[in-house]
Structures are given as C-alpha cells and as structure tokens.
Amino acid sequence: MTRTRLKAALAALSVLVASVACSAATAVRSDGLPATLRVGVIPNISPETQRAQYEPFRKYLAERLKTEVELFVATNYAGVVTALAAKKLDVAYLGGLTYVQAEAQTKVVPLVTEVDQETGTPEYLSAVVTKADASFRSTKDVVAAGAKFAFGDVSSTSGSLYPRIMLADAGARCQVRDLTSCAPLSAVTFTGGHDATAQAVLSGSADAGGIELRILHRLEKQGSVPQGALRVVETRKVMGYPWVAGPDLGQGARAAIVKAFTEISDPRLLDLMRAKRYAAVSATHYNEVRERAADLGLLTAP
Template sequence: MKRGRKAVAVLMSLLLLAIGCGSGRQEPQDGLPTTLRVGIIPNISPENQRAQYEPFRAYLADRLKTDVELFVATNYAGVVSALVAKKLDVAYLGGLTYVQAEAQTGVVPLVTEIDQETGTPAYLSAVVVKARSPYRSTKDVVAAGGKFAFGDVSSTSGSLYPRVMIVDAGARCDVGDLTACPPLSSVSFTGGHDATAQAVLSGGADAGGIELRILHRLEKQGSVPKGALQAVETRQVMGYPWVASRDLDATSRKAVTDAFLAIRDPKLLDLMRAKSYAAVTATDYAEVRQHATALGLLTPPRGQ
C-alpha cells in the first residue's frame, strides 16, 4: 500500500509539472503582481482605443511575464477615479489628468513618448477652424463671439491648453463654470478629439481645441478630409505620462519603465504614436500644473 501511495504521489507530481510546462507561462518578475492592471484615457473613442493598445498589452505581458489587464474608461475622469480607488497599477494619462490624479492620490510618472512629429517629449495642442472659415486666429474667433468646442473636460491638449489660448486671446472664462467664456457665444465639450474635429467640420462649432497629431491621424484614416481643418494657433505640451500607483513597489515600477524604454518594434511604436520613450519626473509637468491651478481644473468642474 505504501508503495502504491508513493507511485500515485509521483504520478501526480509529474502531472502537475507537465501542466506547468505546457502552459508556457513563466512566473512574473520579482515584485510584480500576477495581473498588472493598466488604465488608458480615451483620447479617441474607447472601443478604438482598446483595439489600438491590444498589441501593447500583449507586448507588456510577454516582457514582464505576467498577465496584463487593459481598462479604457468612458472618459478621462474615469481613469483618475480608478487610480484613486486603487483599481489600477499603471495608467496612461494626459498631463492634466496626471496632475489631477496627483492632487487626489499618490501617482509616480514613469515615461512619456518621444513624439513622431516633433522628435521631442512635447507635442502640439491646436485651435482649429474650417479651412474656408473667416477666422485666421484665436483672437478672431473670440472677438466674433464664436462657438468653441473642447474635447474631454480633463484633456490637456483638447481642453486645458485651448482654454489657455482663448483666455490669452481675450475670453473671460469663469473658473467655476467651464461653459462660461464670454464673449464666446457658447462653449461645449464633445468628449474626444475626433468628436471635436467633426463638430468643427459640421459647423456645430466655429473652432475647437484638438491634439494636432490626432487630427493628422484622422486625416490619414479618412475620417477628416485632408486640409478641411486648419490650425490657427498651436502650443507645445509635455507628452502624455505613463504613471504608476505608489502602491506598486519601486522594483515593479522600474520593470515597467524598462519595458517601455526597451520597445524597438517600429509597428508597435507607430501604433503608440512614439519614436521611442523617455523617463519623466513630476517636475516635467510644472507648467501643466500651473495652468491647471490658475484655471481651476484641479477640482471637479461645475457646469458639466
């Protein structure tokens, strides 16, 4: 009987070993959770954003040897809420969303992309109008009392910097109510850059705030006819940071950072709109933090 029990135990051990080997799954790197929860802001429609980042999810899972779960919220604030609720380990945020998360919970910026168009960690926010519009500057739009469209209320290049531009052009925006910016006749929030482009194209807005590289991508995809919209003003913006929750230990944060810095696949980089990645710190977002504070965007806005 003892010999029989030993034989069964050996067989079970061999079976478990075979199952483990057959799975092809390795143990995650030291300190990493068995499932890394990654959140992404929807700077385009959430469905398209999720599909766009699937190759990255697969890359990260393979590089870190751990499961990676992708979360795309319906709006920018949803990712911040998930970070505050400790439901995410890593997140892709805009500069404004980052400083909003920083004000509410501990997050650590890790890396940002080197932009394909500028060749630097900065990219461009733009005020756009229809190509045949009478407006040739942001001041023209404001002075005429035009209709202005922002993207998501928490978008850096679709809300924060366009708001800076219209204020510099003479608009008197109410810090407490983001929809009040006289002499503009109306201010609306479309929820995303692609929707803002369509609002300006359709005449629903006379001008809108948009991330210029997203407009160029929409033109390549055929969603916006090339040359139908033109930028009348641009501002440089520090790149979108990938951040980590402070609950993710330093070893894991380094592993995630190294995974970004190691990306060399041109197709993957192109999907993620990057030439490469560079490490960043909280200091790199001082200007974003300053503008957000001045315009009252570090607290939940009214009028939304």
C-alpha cells in the first residue's frame, strides 16, 4: 500500500471510530432517555467527598430509569457550567447562581429542587459566621471592623452571592469589576468551598465567612468543625439547588427524571440528599438570584 493510500485509510478509520464513539455517546432510547445518562454535580464540598457521597444516588437513578448513569463532579462550580454548555452533560445539580450563569450560556431547564430538611421548604439558609469568641454580633459589626472575609466558590449561591448581599446591605461597598474589593473589609478571599471557608474562619485566616448553614451543621455532626466553635451572625433564605436538564434532553426524558426525584421514598437516600422530598421548579423561582447576581457582578461565570 502506498503512503498516500495508507494515510487515506487511517484517516477514514479515524472518522469511523469518532463517528461510532459519538453515536454511542448520544444514543437515545425509544422513551427519550439517553442510553447513558450523564449527570454533573457541583462540588459544594471537596470533589472527592462529593463523588463518594452521591454514589447511592447514582445507583438509585440508574435502577429507577433503567439506564446507565455516569456521575461527573467538576473541580469547581464553573466546570459544571462549562460541561453543560459543551453538551457533555444531560442533567446537572447546580446552585441557583450556577444555574443562572449556565442559562446565560446554553439552554437549560430547571426540573426539581429539594424540600430542605431544616427549613421544611424549598428554601435553605446562607449564613455569615465568625468564631464563637469573636466580638462580632452582626454583619454590620464585621463590616465596621474592616474584617477579613472568606467566600467559598465565586459561583456559590450561599457561599458567595448571598453573603455578598448581606455585606452590601450592611454597608460594604463591594465592587462589580473586582470581586476581591469590598471596602471597608481589609481582605476578601475565595476558599473554593464551604468546608474550606469554615476552616478559614476557625484558623483565624479569615475573621468571618459566608457558608451554607446546613453544610455547617453537617460539618459539626461529622466533627470537622467543633460544635459551637462558629457563631452565626446573620442568615438569608435561598431558593434551593435546582437539578436542571441540558439542552438536548427531551420533554419525555425530563418528565421521567422529575418523577424519579419526586417519588424518592427511601429515608436514607433523602437524608443523603438533605431533602424531605423533592418539588418541581421553574425558571421564575430563581428571579431574585438572577437579579441580585446581575447587580453584584456575578451573573457571568468566571
């Protein structure tokens, strides 16, 4: 075989392999569900912990929908948005802020959110915390003292957006173009996650931080944060994390996934998911997140 003919044959083989791989990745069953459902989860705790934590859920979804389920946990929140926009995910678990950032890049449809175990509603709580022995009694005290403040991931709703809202309402002048400028705070850092924010405040590298309250309670239960070591000085209600469908998931598949969530009855699985049950949601449930994110310069994922 000549070199030219060999190159042509190899090129044809490469196209064939790519075509088969693409077909396998996008194969859809007669009921509209993908043969392999690709599910993405934001890392609101460390990615390795998150992946292990969600394995029982992955198994449940695979058994309930009778399809293969692949679980993807990005290294940061923006990674899940990128994967959705690239059509590498069919379903994703996002924070409210990550969802509105995603919808600015691609067509995503909110499906369900958890009814929170602590509040008994589809809303949960974002908190500003300090060390228990600190003098601060409010977010206004934190701002007035020019404290060092720790956010979680920049795209976290309860670890970034709502703590920023609380700081702004307390008089901080948080800049839209420079998210690390929030005068008169002396320093602003982004730790990457709620568990890291808790440790930053505990260690004293930050005087206060923004954290999801139910995650703080879980860290206390696990012993990662000593019970009572952190004081909550303010909370705000946040619309629950939405599970969203990617742009290529059809209506029939969406309905099947919503049903799979709303019919979860295993208390162990619900406890794992921090839910009493699941409720359907729509884009309008996240209007406040969308509006405040735009006001504070967080509507676009970093």
